[in-house]
Amino acid sequence: MSVARVNAINRTVLALIGLVLLAAGVGGLLLSFMLVANGTGLWLVVPDLVVEFVTSTSWLPWAAAGAAVVVALLGLWWLLAQFRVDWPGQLDLTGDRPDGTTTLTAGALTDAVEDDAASIRGVTGASASLRSKPARRLDLTVDLAAFADLGEVRRRLEQQTAARTRQVIDQPSLPIRIELRPTRRERRLVR
Numbered sequence: 001m002s003v004a005r006v007n008a009i010n011r012t013v014l015a016l017i018g019l020v021l022l023a024a025g026v027g028g029l030l031l032s033f034m035l036v037a038n039g040t041g042l043w044l045v046v047p048d049l050v051v052e053f054v055t056s057t058s059w060l061p062w063a064a065a066g067a068a069v070v071v072a073l074l075g076l077w078w079l080l081a082q083f084r085v086d087w088p089g090q091l092d093l094t095g096d097r098p099d100g101t102t103t104l105t106a107g108a109l110t111d112a113v114e115d116d117a118a119s120i121r122g123v124t125g126a127s128a129s130l131r132s133k134p135a136r137r138l139d140l141t142v143d144l145a146a147f148a149d150l151g152e153v154r155r156r157l158e159q160q161t162a163a164r165t166r167q168v169i170d171q172p173s174l175p176i177r178i179e180l181r182p183t184r185r186e187r188r189l190v191r
Contacts, residue, residue, distance in 0.1 A: 104169065111128075141179045143182070
């Protein structure tokens with residue numbers, strides 16, 4: 001799953017949770033200020049039966065505190081996962097240490113891959129990202145014009161762009177995932 005898709009799912013789920021919590025909070029405020037229930041008087045937000053149960057139970061505050069700690073730890077885990085980066089900053093291309101070191105920034109590699117892919121006829125744009133977890137992989141997303149020959153574009157990406165990339169970093173078995181997609185204007189026509 002692409003990073004953009006994960007981010008979109010993250011935003012959607014968080015927005016839905018936020019809306020549900022906002023609705024619950026507004027509903028509680030409206031009930032407590034007697035602004036709902038047709039103005040028939042005081043409408044308790046928490047019924048007397050629940051208040052009596054909570055005040056007479058000695059273990060409930062500890063259980064609530066434990067649940068709150070679990071929820072807080074899950075939230076912290078999720079937050080830290082948002083900052084985790086799964087692509088390398090630099091690639092070590094050193095073959096023989098006594099001769100020195102050779103490094104290539106991941107950004108330089110992905111920029112070169114994007115430029116190479118964009119030079120193919122029928123390609124209107126390209127985006128590349130290098131991943132390192134669970135194993136090193138290059139993801140290449142290519143935007144196509146309406147006139148693009150899919151077979152020719154795919155062939156040139158595999159035989160030219162992918163081959164050059166593997167040769168430059170000296171990894172002949174580097175997995176490269178190629179995604180072909182129509183540009184926004186053509187996507188509207190397809191739907």
